[in-house]
Amino acid sequence: MSAARHPASNPGQPDAAKPRKTGRQAAKPKPAMRRPGDPSAEAALARMLRVDHAGEYGARRIYEGQLAVLGQSSVAPVIRKMWEQEVKHLDHFEKLLPGRRVRPTLLQPLWHVAGFALGAATALMGERAAMACTVAVEEVIDEHYAKQAESLSDEPAEAALRATIEDFRADELEHRDTGLAHEAELATGYEPLTAVIKQGSRLAIWLSERL
Numbered sequence: 001m002s003a004a005r006h007p008a009s010n011p012g013q014p015d016a017a018k019p020r021k022t023g024r025q026a027a028k029p030k031p032a033m034r035r036p037g038d039p040s041a042e043a044a045l046a047r048m049l050r051v052d053h054a055g056e057y058g059a060r061r062i063y064e065g066q067l068a069v070l071g072q073s074s075v076a077p078v079i080r081k082m083w084e085q086e087v088k089h090l091d092h093f094e095k096l097l098p099g100r101r102v103r104p105t106l107l108q109p110l111w112h113v114a115g116f117a118l119g120a121a122t123a124l125m126g127e128r129a130a131m132a133c134t135v136a137v138e139e140v141i142d143e144h145y146a147k148q149a150e151s152l153s154d155e156p157a158e159a160a161l162r163a164t165i166e167d168f169r170a171d172e173l174e175h176r177d178t179g180l181a182h183e184a185e186l187a188t189g190y191e192p193l194t195a196v197i198k199q200g201s202r203l204a205i206w207l208s209e210r211l
Contacts, residue, residue, distance in 0.1 A: 045158075046102045047209040048148055052165070053093035054105045054208035055141060058115040060086040062137065065119025066130050075127050078178060082134070085171045092164065105208040114204075118197070128187035134179035136197035138172045144205055145169035 063083035070076055097104065105111075122133035145165050152162040187193065 044151075046100070048151075049093065049097055049100055049102045050105050051144075051205055051208045052148075053090070053097055054108065054111060055144070055205065056086055056090040056093055056168075057104075057108060058111040058204065059137065059141070060090055061112060061115025062119035062133065065116040065121075066123040066133075067119075068116075069120050069123035070127065070130060073127060075130070075182060078182065079130070082175045082178065085175070089168050089171070092168075106211045107204075107207055111204065111208075118200075122193075126187065128183050129193065131179035131182045131184035132187040132190050132193055133197055135176050135184045136194035137201055138176035138179070140198050140201040140205070141172045142169060142176065145172065 060083065063079055063086060066079050067076065067083065070079060096102075118133065119130070123130045145168065149162050149165050149169065152158045152165070155162070184190065
């Protein structure tokens with residue numbers, strides 16, 4: 001009997017035991033091409049810092065609005081602790097912006113009023129509604145910071161900024177968990193209330209990046 005011929009020994013067939021090397025496989029992946037209208041890397045970083053500063057400023061004002069209404073309540077120490085962390089975040093970005101030659105958003109006067117109003121309005125609806133506001137805002141900020149950290153993962157020069165964003169993101173997640181632990185989901189109209197707040201927060205992010 002003649003020996004069985006292995007399919008790979010056929011001169012007309014490729015050797016299945018060896019990976020085929022093609023020019024496409026050997027080439028390194030190319031960075032994503034910028035599309036017309038996309039901001040430059042420098043402009044994108046400026047947007048990132050500007051919106052982070054605006055977000056922390058708005059968060060501080062939300063908690064100040066809540067404390068104005070609930071300052072003598074049983075949840076006041078909890079809200080005050082979250083406010084203190086937001087102040088720390090804001091102080092960091094206020095020092096960072098001048099060094100990077102990045103201006104604050106032009107909408108900061110609006111966020112000054114709107115943030116306080118949102119905090120006070122939800123606090124007037126009750127402690128659970130105030131906590132529902134915290135959950136909604138912090139979930140949006142978590143998504144936002146996660147995207148930023150991912151975008152900086154291939155930028156060794158911005159490792160410190162990425163670490164800061166991850167650190168602040170952990171605080172925001174802690175705030176969300178605090179809100180949930182204080183029965184945020186039992187607030188009257190929890191689903192529509194948080195949906196509206198999230199939509200407004202995402203709009204504020206989009207505007208603050210660009211203005």
